[in-house]
Amino acid sequence: MKVLVTGATGLVGRRVVSRLREAGFDIRIASRQPQRLAGADDAVALPSADAPPEAFLALMRDVTHVVHCAALNNDRGAGSADFRTVNATLTGRLAQAAATRADGRFIYLSSIRAVVGAGFSGTIDEATPPAPQCAYGRSKREGEIAMLEAFATAGRDGATALRLPPVYGEGMKGNLRGLMRFAATGLPLPTAALTAVRSLVSHDAVAGAVTHLLTRPAPPRPTYVLGDASPVAMSEIITAFRRGYGRPARLLPMPAWPLRMLATLAGRQAAWQALMATQVCDSSLLASEGWEREADTLGRLEELARQGSGPSHP
Template sequence: MKVLVTGATGFIGRRVVSRLREAGFDIRVAFHAPQPPAGANDAVALPGSDAPEEAFLALMRDVAHVVHCAALNNDRSAGEADFRAVNATLTGRLAQAAATRTAGRFIYLSSIRAVVGPGFSDTIDETTPPAPQCAYGRSKREGEIEMLEAFATAGRDGATALRLPPVYGEGMKGNLRRLMRLAATGLPLPTAALTAVRSLISHDAVAGAVTHLLTRPTPPRPTYVLGDASPVAMSEIVAAFRRGYGRPARLLPMPARPFRLLATLLGRQASWQALVATQICDPSLLASEGWTPEAGTLGRLEDLARQAG
């Protein structure tokens, strides 16, 4: 059984491809680069969002399922139109072709930014009303809508969006990578700026969720919120990285008030709120359907720093 994987050379996509191959699936890689990835026996160029319909239909030849990992992530140089073209329009075009030509499932890797902004503090689950606060988040939400509408128009089920919190693993980027680099400096850090509790998820757990949804007999729900079994405090994340680097935690018990006042004076209240916001993802829906969330978050983060050191 063949699975088309977009974004297969990316941070999460590589792990998805590996797990699916271990599960016995044949893989077709859709790539953006000028040359196909090394070792890919079945590789095709991913069409642009404005490509003709025939280009998308051709991708689906002999394909049973689609896992759509390709995305424009939180790139500060990108504009609203750039995010919409890649994360919404391209997703919709792929979903339309899949709904027409495949008999299986369409899994779209979305983000919790499709429903909440960085300053949101509360638990996030499948019932959380979508209220994206940035161009990236809006485009991911539009991608979810276009995917589900394409399958509904075709009278099909089987399409689902996986809303992911920050993803960690070898090769990770973004805020977690920056936080790991900060931990590597050994500089003392104030605990007042690290009180937030966050859900994270490993790229292995994401790949496991994808494999689970492609192999279980019943169709997936329209959306799932994923996350490791237990959220972790930012201070615990820093301490785990520093254990991996073989360094002391060096977290100073300083009050939050001076930092909050400084943020206010600098006009950075939103940045402060994003820093201290607690965002807990509840993965119990997919867990109730047989998927097992990662339980050793801090140990995995420690291992990442140990390997990097």
């Protein structure tokens, strides 16, 4: 069986390709940056969102399954139209072609931002009502809807969206990379500003979920929420990174109110709310279906810092 993987040069896409090859799948790689695919077997350019239908149908030649990792992420500073074009319209076009030509599954890597904003505090599971709060989150939710509608119109099942919390691994970007860079400085941090608890997910666990869903006989559900086995506190994340760097934690027992006041005076109330938000992803549904969750989140973060993979990458 052949699997079309889009976004195969990204953090998760690279790991998905590796795991699927280990599982014995043939791979076709499609990327919006084909120049980075020189020398790869069966590698093609990913059509733009406004390409003719034939371009998308051509991608599906001999393909059984599609894993759609390509996305415009929320660390790029893009506008609403760009997010919608890449994350929603392109997803819908791919899903339409897959529902027509590929007889297997379509796995779309979505985000918890499709259902909650950065300031939400609480538990997120498959029953959480979608209420995206940013252009990125809205575009990911629209991509989920476009995918499911394409398969429903074709009278097909087998399409699913994996809603991911922040993903860590070699070459990670975004807020986790920023925390890793700050941990490398050794500067002291106030404990009161790091009490929030967050779910994270390793890129290995995401790749494992994709492989599991492509090999499991039963069809997937429309959505799954992913996350490591246990959420971790922000203070624990910083401490794990600093252990990896061989540094002391340097967390100061300082109250939160001075920082909250500074954030208010600077007009950064939303950023403060996001910093203090606790977001726990309940990934028990997919785990109950046989997916193995990462159980040692802090150990994996410590190892990333030990290897120096975060701060050394541009």
